[in-house]
Amino acid sequence: MQETFAHIVDSINTVLWSYVLMYALVGIGLFFTVYLGAPQITKFGTGMKSVFGGLFRKNKGDKDHQALSQFQALAVAISAQIGTGNVAGVATAIIAGGPGAIFWIWVSAFFGMATIFAEAVLAQKYRVVSHGKYIGGPAFYITHGLTNKIGRTNARFLSGFFSIALIIALGFIGNAVQANSIASAVQASFEIPAIVVGIFLAVAAGAIFIGGINRIARFAQFIVPFMAVIYILSSILILLQFSEHLGSIVQQIFVAAFNPQAVLGGAAGIGIREAIRFGVARGLFSNEAGMGSTPHAHATANVAHPSLQGMAAFISIFIDTMIVCSMTALIILMTGANTSGLQGAAVTQQAFVIAFGHWGGSLLAICLTFFAFTTIISWYYFGESNIRFLFKGKFLKIYRGLVLLAIVLGTLGKVDLVWNLSDVFNGMMVLPNLIALFLLRKEIKAVYHDYLTQEKLGKEISYNYEFHEYHEK
Numbered sequence: 001m002q003e004t005f006a007h008i009v010d011s012i013n014t015v016l017w018s019y020v021l022m023y024a025l026v027g028i029g030l031f032f033t034v035y036l037g038a039p040q041i042t043k044f045g046t047g048m049k050s051v052f053g054g055l056f057r058k059n060k061g062d063k064d065h066q067a068l069s070q071f072q073a074l075a076v077a078i079s080a081q082i083g084t085g086n087v088a089g090v091a092t093a094i095i096a097g098g099p100g101a102i103f104w105i106w107v108s109a110f111f112g113m114a115t116i117f118a119e120a121v122l123a124q125k126y127r128v129v130s131h132g133k134y135i136g137g138p139a140f141y142i143t144h145g146l147t148n149k150i151g152r153t154n155a156r157f158l159s160g161f162f163s164i165a166l167i168i169a170l171g172f173i174g175n176a177v178q179a180n181s182i183a184s185a186v187q188a189s190f191e192i193p194a195i196v197v198g199i200f201l202a203v204a205a206g207a208i209f210i211g212g213i214n215r216i217a218r219f220a221q222f223i224v225p226f227m228a229v230i231y232i233l234s235s236i237l238i239l240l241q242f243s244e245h246l247g248s249i250v251q252q253i254f255v256a257a258f259n260p261q262a263v264l265g266g267a268a269g270i271g272i273r274e275a276i277r278f279g280v281a282r283g284l285f286s287n288e289a290g291m292g293s294t295p296h297a298h299a300t301a302n303v304a305h306p307s308l309q310g311m312a313a314f315i316s317i318f319i320d321t322m323i324v325c326s327m328t329a330l331i332i333l334m335t336g337a338n339t340s341g342l343q344g345a346a347v348t349q350q351a352f353v354i355a356f357g358h359w360g361g362s363l364l365a366i367c368l369t370f371f372a373f374t375t376i377i378s379w380y381y382f383g384e385s386n387i388r389f390l391f392k393g394k395f396l397k398i399y400r401g402l403v404l405l406a407i408v409l410g411t412l413g414k415v416d417l418v419w420n421l422s423d424v425f426n427g428m429m430v431l432p433n434l435i436a437l438f439l440l441r442k443e444i445k446a447v448y449h450d451y452l453t454q455e456k457l458g459k460e461i462s463y464n465y466e467f468h469e470y471h472e473k
Contacts, residue, residue: 009420017281025290028434032118035441036448040113047311050303059395064250071219072351073301074312077294081320083375084181084345085286087368090328091347092419094127094338096277097268100251100256102329104279105286109321112289113314118437118444120313123295124306125447130388133213136299137382138292139389142436149439162292162310162432163386166382169425170293171383171403176410177422178379181345183411185365189347196374198411202404203372208377209400213300215375227370228324234363236329238355242334247407249333259403281423284430287317291426291434296382305463307451329439330401331355344419376407419469 008416033040051074068076093101119138126144127136142159179201183194208215239246257279260270288294295311303309332338337351345368352360380403387399391415437444447463454461 005418006417009424010116011416012429013420013423017423020186021427021430022277022280025284025430026108026111027117028290028437029113030117031115031231031438032444033111036114036117036445038114039311039448040110040291043311044314045317047315047387048142050308051312051315068213068217068300068302070301070312072221072248072308073297073309073318075456076213076217076251076297076300076381077313078228078316079224079374080294080297080378080382081375082324083286083371084178084368085282085367086320086324086328087182087348087364087371088345088419089282090309090325091284091332091338091346093278094329094332095343096270097275097345098256098260099163099252099329099333099338100254100258100260100272100275101274101279101282102253103257104276105283105321105325105329107281108280109287109289109317109325109358112283112287112318114127114322116287116289116294116313116317116435117310119290119292119295119433120298120310121306121444121447122437122440123299124301124303124309125443127299130393134300135296135385135388137296137385137389138166138436139386139442140299141295142432145443146436151311157437158432159251160431161369163390163426165429165432166292166386167383167399170379170428171399172377173422173425175236175376175403176406177419178376179407179410182369182372185345185349185361185368188346189365190361193346195408195410198408201411202407203463204373204382205376205407206404209380209403213381216381217300219377220374223370223374224281227374229372231367232327232353233324234367235331238331238351239327243333246330247329252333253329274338279294283321283325284426287321289317290434290437293379293382293431294428296385304461305451305454306447308461310362311446348453361447366466448458 011436026409030330038228051071090102090105094103097104120144122141123138124138125135126141127146127185128140129135139159139162142162146155146158149155179198182201182306183197185194186197187194188293208219257275258272260272261274285292294316298309298313301309301312331351334355335351337347337354340350342350345364347352349364349368352364356363383399383403387396450463451461
């Protein structure tokens with residue numbers, strides 16, 4: 001029975017990722033790159049300055065709406081992005097798609113920077129006020145932005161479909177994936193039973209969930225920079241230790257992206273389609289561009305103009321994919337951990353063991369625990385936003401309890417099946433979001449043009465936000 005179910009899931013993934021989303025995600029990113037004039041290139045410096053320039057200045061914030069600072073919103077977004085996708089997902093991409101999958105992760109990330117810019121702009125433009133706080137995301141910009149274009153009934157259906165898919169994809173299955181990877185790494189390093197790990201994670205997560213977005217933001221603001229620096233420094237040490245292999249590994253990545261057999265040999269059974277499929281799929285799972293998840297965080301930021309939050313959004317992809325994912329890929333390939341016969345997070349953990357000995361595996365387990373745990377709390381919030389959208393504030397306690405149950409059960413699942421289920425529901429939530437992004441392209445461009453005009457005239461950047469009260473029962 002389980003084998004039949006796994007086969008069905010794999011068949012759905014083949015259609016979604018090999019024939020639909022593989023092209024749609026890169027295509028929408030390419031479209032917005034051209035349509036908006038490549039903001040991820042032309043405004044990269046502005047984005048960095050906007051996010052980090054005022055990092056140590058006191059946040060003035062928007063006290064009326066308890067809004068997050070731009071950096072806090074970015075921290076919540078990055079905490080969702082930097083998770084098992086950076087550790088287990090990259091390893092899975094290499095095992096299933098060969099070294100060439102890394103090239104396609106980079107390609108999808110570059111174009112994804114334009115996509116996530118568009119998502120963040122819409123999240124800001126169409127956010128609403130609920131109980132004195134900003135709340136927003138694709139369900140809101142689909143409803144408020146598309147009603148006049150496709151009709152209220154169609155807009156409500158599309159937004160409802162997205163919300164349900166997100167709640168299942170991230171709140172339940174996605175968080176099960178995160179817990180699964182934590183349990184695998186902790187069990188391998190410290191021999192702690194998976195169920196014990198699951199219960200501990202559920203208790204710790206529950207304590208943060210009840211504090212809402214402000215508690216999640218404070219936690220993310222403190223943990224995200226710390227965990228990223230530790231992981232990056234550890235990876236740099238491994239790169240230095242195996243530096244003689246760097247040139248050949250980089251060459252392998254580019255050659256295998258277009259001719260996998262030249263690197264792996266025909267017996268490996270990996271073709272260019274597999275390299276692209278797993279590169280795009282795992283890249284999405286890591287940076288979430290086009291998925292419609294991180295706009296929920298970007299909607300809460302207090303910024304002078306939606307375009308500024310769009311720039312912050314593509315900076316998050318640069319950090320997540322171009323830096324953290326690249327580090328993971330290089331240390332796996334340079335240490336040869338991809339030939340160990342292991343899977344998932346265990347592959348990256350093996351790279352740390354090869355470089356540092358047994359304590360290296362423990363270090364990776366600790367890093368992965370923080371990565372995945374911050375993702376769990378962010379994804380919980382994204383799901384909560386959509387529970388609020390669907391049910392006007394009802395059933396939040398039931399949702400919270402189901403998420404905690406998913407965390408515990410996720411530690412007991414099989415890695416391959418959990419990852420494949422995650423891909424299915426990720427794909428389902430991507431589709432309505434991409435439709436909305438394309439149909440609202442003129443609104444996105446108009447907002448960005450407004451920013452560019454003010455910048456060109458030397459005006460103080462501002463935007464006339466129009467907020468709608470969102471009444472919950």
